Amino acid sequence: MKTKIKREKKVRRHKRVRAKIWGTATRPRFCVFRSQKHIYVQLIDDEKGHILVATSDLELKKQKTKIKKATASPSPSRQEGSPKAKEIKKPLTRKVGIAFEVGKLIAKKAFKKKIKKVVFDRGGYKYHGRTKAVAEGAREGGLKF
Secondary structure, three states: HHHHHHHHEEEHHHHHHHHHHHOOOOOOOEEEEEOOOEEEEEEEEEOOOEEEEEEEHHHHHHOOOOOOOOOOOOOHHHHOOOOOOOOOOOOOHHHHHHHHHHHHHHHHHHHHHOEEEEEEOOOOOOOHHHHHHHHHHHHOOOOOO
């Protein structure tokens, strides 16, 4: 019963989001779909109904791209003359890290097609976790939302 209610809430959220956004050839819709194991991203032109660019974490595996995990560096000692410890960057977890890399990959592919601005469609998912990581990865890759 809970699964059915969750699915209905997601569908309602997605309808609300899709009613407000529309993708064009110059500013396509950045659509995110996530399953239990994988994450998929597409840039869609809604005027023509074409997918301009698409990628997923499966493509990362095909390219044998290794995700580098950020390691926490030890804080400098007081003897080195540094009074404040440097901010330690929190490493990304496995799925979130992969989602971040997928975001950077889609941005790279979009720039090859001369796409710089997009409209973000979170697909009814709440903006946190993997959905947020994909968006941040695309932003770091150079896409403007």
